[in-house]
Amino acid sequence: MLGRWQPWHDGHQSLFKKCILKTGQVVIQVRDVQGASGGQGQEDNPFQWESVCENIEEKLLTDGFERGVHYEIMLVPNIVNISYGRGVGYTFEEEVFEEEIESISATKIRKKMREEGELT
Numbered sequence: 001m002l003g004r005w006q007p008w009h010d011g012h013q014s015l016f017k018k019c020i021l022k023t024g025q026v027v028i029q030v031r032d033v034q035g036a037s038g039g040q041g042q043e044d045n046p047f048q049w050e051s052v053c054e055n056i057e058e059k060l061l062t063d064g065f066e067r068g069v070h071y072e073i074m075l076v077p078n079i080v081n082i083s084y085g086r087g088v089g090y091t092f093e094e095e096v097f098e099e100e101i102e103s104i105s106a107t108k109i110r111k112k113m114r115e116e117g118e119l120t
Contacts, residue, residue, distance in 0.1 A: 002029040002079060004106075006047050007113075008056045011097070011104035016060065016071070018095050026071040028056060031078050044110060046119055049075055 001019055005012060005028070019026045030052050033045040047055070053073050065071060082092070096102075113119035 001026060002031065002076070002082075004031050004033055004042065004045060005052050005056060006033075006045050006106050007109060008052070008059050009104050009106055009109055011101050012056075013059055013063070014097055014101045015095055016065070017063070020065070020070060028071055028073045029076045029079075030073060032075050033078050036078050044107065046110065 001012075001015060003012070016026060016028070030049065032049070033042070034048060036045075056073060057067050060067070060071065067073065084092075110119060
């Protein structure tokens with residue numbers, strides 16, 4: 001799973017659950033966007049690496065998933081494009097969710113956090 005996770009939310013949690021069911025193992029890759037844009041329209045990245053990890057760990061633990069057992073988290077470069085030549089044992093898949101999950105937006109979550117004074 002590759003993303004900014006700014007912050008990790010219920011949509012991300014649902015995606016994780018689908019991934020873990022398919023493979024039994026998940027690596028959550030956190031794009032290193034600190035001090036950089038996450039790409040066009042993705043300039044709002046207020047959470048540092050440490051807090052992103054803490055947020056992911058706390059939320060996944062609520063469903064019984066433990067870091068080092070069910071998943072790992074790794075910092076990766078600010079990947080904005082993925083290219084591959086031919087399939088050699090992997091696939092790229094888009095997961096589809098019901099509207100309630102699809103409508104979750106980290107942008108809206110950050111806005112609400114700022115309005116409530118939880119984020120500057």
